Amino acid sequence: MENNLTEKIIRGDVRAAAKLMRGIEDNLPEATDELQKLYPYTGKAFIIGITGSPGVGKSTLVDALITSFRQRQMTVGVVAIDPSSPFTGGALLGDRVRMGKHNTDAGVFIRSLASRGWAGGLARAAISVMYVMDAMGKDVIIVEAVGSGQGEVDIRRLADTTIVVLAPGMGDEIQMMKAGILEAADVYVINKADKDGAGILKTQLEIMLGTKTDYQNEWKPLIVPAQALHGKGIDELTAALLQHKDYLYAGAEIMRRRRERAKLELAAAVEHSLRNHVKMILESEELNTLADNLAQRKTNPYLAAEQAVHKAMGKFREC
């Protein structure tokens, strides 16, 4: 990775931006230096998060949203995250398949990320990659999380506005009452709205939202029926997103959300740093000694773990 990418990225150089994103993903030390230089140029973009179960149509919806924002003369960045295999570390990143027609539009930058073992539906590099697009001057950045189930809601902490996509036939109302993803949205999309069950789904969702007792602020989540594949409901969705954006900026909400994101960033950085140290311990000679002692019952796992952590913290302080 060459140095001094920052200048080029601010001028919108796609290759320079892609190289930095790669450096971030691959954990190259130079990338962190460049990111520090880039950070002052970030914080301008409107960040939209999209999550929902696999197959509900997130990527198709992103494709349609890109078209819609481009019609409004806004430039768009997309961070599309798919899972890495826990067995081989490989990944098949297929979100671009639905977005191919934007590949020749200079106002659109799409980057696929593999989750690389990161939990919560995101990737470690997601926030930083998003910031690179922000520094390039993209007006809107859409982050598409790994198709998720019930607990993976980090996307909400990362985005200004979060969309949860639902489709008919994915479970009954008990699913909706479970904690997690269904509490995460500012805007709900009921995709595949022409399919059987879409009307009931909308009613169930309205009831759930209507009986929810703990709105922390005045925003009541909107519900938008759509058929992303046919471009139906997309204008309404774009309008709902911009309406939420206005709401955020009208009061203190935007700062509250950005503080949440800052916490997520810090937590990610700290966890990453600690994880590296834990890995160092787990791959060290000392671990073999501990394991030998443990196998011979000279110690117990709890004491051994405490000793390992103590050593790791000692090394941590040296850096």
Added chain:
Amino acid sequence: MSPERKLRVLLGKPGLDGHDRGIKIIARGFRDAGFEVIYTGLHQNPEQIVNAAIQEDADLVGLSCLSGAHLYLFGEVVKQLRERGAGDVTVIVGGIIPAEDVPALKAAGIKEVFFPGTPIQTMVDWVKNNVKPL
């Protein structure tokens, strides 16, 4: 913090050819080999593939064509990668390609041509031996 380099491979189907069984099998094989595989889907023109490869910072681009237009389409991808300052990206190809076209493809900058029936492991080994993260 230790670097963790992963090979990024972009697979594309240039032109008007709807036969994607082969490239999907290769996508899975490459994924199982531990690569990060970006699949761009059917009916892409060379410019779309090149833009995607640059945005994704691919180390390797794999193209499949079964329509007969491979000489033009494959060559165009290599040419445009070079024009965009991404000539260091390795390009490999496969599909229904007559053996007599191989010299022309290699002269155009294609690094390797794989024919129908090539075992996935042969391709994975070739990639591991010839392509490193850029």
